[in-house]
Amino acid sequence: MTRHVSNASSPWLDWHGLGGWNIYFLAKFALLWAGYLNFHPLINLVFAAFLIFPLPRAGLRRIRHWLALPVGVGIFYHDTWLPGMESIRAQGAQVFSFTLDYWLELLGRFINWEMVGAGFVMLTLYLFIAQWLRFTPWILLALLWLWLSPLVGDPFASQATRVASTDKGSELAAEPEDKQVSMAEQLDQSAPPTNQNLNAYLDSFYAQERDRVVHFPQQLPADAAPFDVLIINICSLAWSDVTASDLMAHPIGRHLDLMFKHFNSATSYSGPSSIRLLRASCGQTSHQGLYTTAPSQCLLFENLAQLGFEKQVAMDHSGAFGNYLKDLQQYASLDVPLMSKEGMPHDLASFDGEPIYRDDALFARWLSERQKSKAERNVTFFNLIALHDGNRYAATRKIAPYKARLQTLLDQLDQFLTSLEQSGRKVAVILVPEHGAAIAGDKMQMAGLRDIPSPSITQVPVGVALIGAKGGHGATKAIDTPSSFLAISELISRLVGGNTFGSATIDWDGLLKGLPETPAVSENQGSVVLEYQGKYHIKLGEGDWVPYPL
Incomplete structure (x- = not known):
């Protein structure tokens, strides 16, 4: 049920709350808090504005309601970690070859009964508390905060980064010139893990990898035992x-x-x-x-x-x-x-x-x-x-x-x-x-x-x-x-x-010393995961980098 906010004479000022859509956003907040969503605040804020924007006719509001259902489902899917459309297109033909019993097994895994129970409790609490408390303003404020807080950022981050970078630079300068530098150390990870810096790091990684090659001998040693x-x-x-x-x-x-x-x-x-x-x-x-x-x-x-x-x-x-x-x-x-x-x-x-x-x-x-x-x-x-x-x-x-x-x-x-x-x-x-x-x-x-x-x-x-x-x-x-x-x-x-x-003995030092190192960068079609400053970050499609929720 949608509750009126105003009884103004102008139909454009006849505001309605989010009504049942409050449950939709509350569920998202709970999943986000538990680390199960790749939440997109601005898209959700725009969707909420679309739901409450005053419309002069009841017929238009009914049309909006029906349009909002598939849009809400699509945004919810977009906010999950489930495979994107690019991956589904790439793997779609293979999925249809699964047997029926395997499909049933996958469906059983997909349903998390603990979450179903928690969702029922949340629904009951919402219906009970909604008798006295208006949820729509709090939902909108929460969406605004989720959108604006990353833009404001940490005012102390720049200074901390400068200090850390300076300290690291001093440490590197103090190292002996003949020290062997690993592949991981060659790729600079001193900058904060912002979207721009992680993209630059990934580009640098692939640029260095393009020049790496293992050179096999032109011929085998004359006395080498076959194996x-x-x-x-x-x-x-x-x-x-x-x-x-x-x-x-x-x-x-x-x-x-x-x-x-x-x-x-x-x-x-x-x-x-x-x-x-x-x-x-x-x-x-x-x-x-x-x-x-x-x-x-x-x-x-x-x-x-x-x-x-x-x-x-x-x-x-x-x-x-x-x-x-x-x-x-x-x-x-x-x-x-x-x-x-x-x-x-x-x-x-x-x-x-x-x-x-x-x-x-x-x-x-x-x-x-x-x-x-x-x-x-x-x-x-x-x-x-x-x-x-x-x-x-x-x-x-x-x-x-x-x-x-x-x-x-x-x-x-x-x-x-x-x-x-x-x-x-x-x-x-x-x-x-x-x-x-x-x-x-x-x-x-x-x-x-x-x-x-x-x-x-x-x-x-x-x-x-x-x-x-x-x-x-x-x-x-x-x-x-x-x-x-x-x-x-x-x-x-x-x-x-x-x-x-x-040989009578194995030269382990000759076999193992200086084996090529490769920093942890993994990629499928539409997703990249890399390790940076000891933590993992993920990028889906053309989206932004976010910390991997371990």
């Missing part, structure tokens, strides 16, 4: 997922010689992540830059093929969904036929109903074929999707819990690495997840949603095992610097340029 490079690209596995599944202590760790602790996958989708991995010999490009022809020097498999490595590709799926395999062939030059999966068993079916073949069978077939091959050196790209959201048990069509699938995959990887060790082969195994599964979700995205490349999704565990190397391995060595795909390419370049597998 294989096996890259296992795992879908849906981030540090946050391992922690949530309580599998941090899985015994697979005993095989790993190296572990990247702060590795950024730079995206939260499979295709872009795998393209970045296969183009790892050049610096990080923007999301748009992935879908252009890459120089041959950027192509990791091409770098190795020129040194005599036989190329091979194996997947536990067809690669058809989302044109995954087609995109790798077109934008990463992965021009190798898939290893046959004929006769392999499968226990899982994917979210679109496609069979997912058992990874232990895939590993066993690769090892069997490799033992028979006459090629001295081999580089193989594995892509595994057993952990992808929405996978079902093939026999029952029941949901396959993530933890159970992760346990199985880690067990199979553990068994495979053990088999490699027992086979006597020399293999550099590199485990590189594409992105996380987002099994816990956060304030921006419900569990399983990966439209925004949040740090909990893009920070992935990357491990390296040098199977068959003569030198003693010892405890797993942690790489704590911010890293991404360029570091993998550099590490492989150092392995093929030396004789790690034939």
Whole structure:
């Protein structure tokens, strides 16, 4: 019900309150306070003004009411962290291939019953208090404050920034001239995180990345022991997922010689992540830059093929969904036929109903074929999707819990690495997840949603095992610097340029010192997340940067 504010003779002065729309704005304020909205104050203020602007005829007010319903829904959607229209258009065709039971599962996740209960309590309180208190003026004042307060800003911010910048400048001036400066330090983060400064930082990051390239040796050392490079690209596995599944202590760790602790996958989708991995010999490009022809020097498999490595590709799926395999062939030059999966068993079916073949069978077939091959050196790209959201048990069509699938995959990887060790082969195994599964979700995205490349999704565990190397391995060595795909390419370049597998000892200092660092910048189509001054910030579309609500 709308309450009159004035009984003036002029119809243009016959004001009405927001009425039921007060509930709409109160709900937004509550969600904003809890950190669940990317609120746009000016748009909401204009909408509120549209709702209360005096109209001389009741018929016009009724038309406004009906027009306001879809507009209000659209603004509410715009204020959420849900995927934008650009992302929906890009992913829309794939969404329709989901099975009905997966759709029902996603719907169940989307409904937050605690929020539904809180909303009912708010509605009851509003209806009760509205008998004595007029809400419209307070709603308008709150919208005005939300709009104006960022424009006023902190009057002490400029002085504080100047002091901080001066102090940092003094510290840098006192450093020795020969100190090695990391990539993260080369990009200036001394300015306050304003919209302009964050845009400039992002531009500077991509400008520096354009000049970075890993140079592989022209030829292999004459006395180098032959070995294989096996890259296992795992879908849906981030540090946050391992922690949530309580599998941090899985015994697979005993095989790993190296572990990247702060590795950024730079995206939260499979295709872009795998393209970045296969183009790892050049610096990080923007999301748009992935879908252009890459120089041959950027192509990791091409770098190795020129040194005599036989190329091979194996997947536990067809690669058809989302044109995954087609995109790798077109934008990463992965021009190798898939290893046959004929006769392999499968226990899982994917979210679109496609069979997912058992990874232990895939590993066993690769090892069997490799033992028979006459090629001295081999580089193989594995892509595994057993952990992808929405996978079902093939026999029952029941949901396959993530933890159970992760346990199985880690067990199979553990068994495979053990088999490699027992086979006597020399293999550099590199485990590189594409992105996380987002099994816990956060304030921006419900569990399983990966439209925004949040740090909990893009920070992935990357491990390296040098199977068959003569030198003693010892405890797993942690790489704590911010890293991404360029570091993998550099590490492989150092392995093929030396004789790690034939030497009596492993020169860990030569392998690891000065590996390329890459600051945390992640991008999907329509969203960018970066780390600046120790905090994460997000930009959606052409909007402004805002702090990421952790």
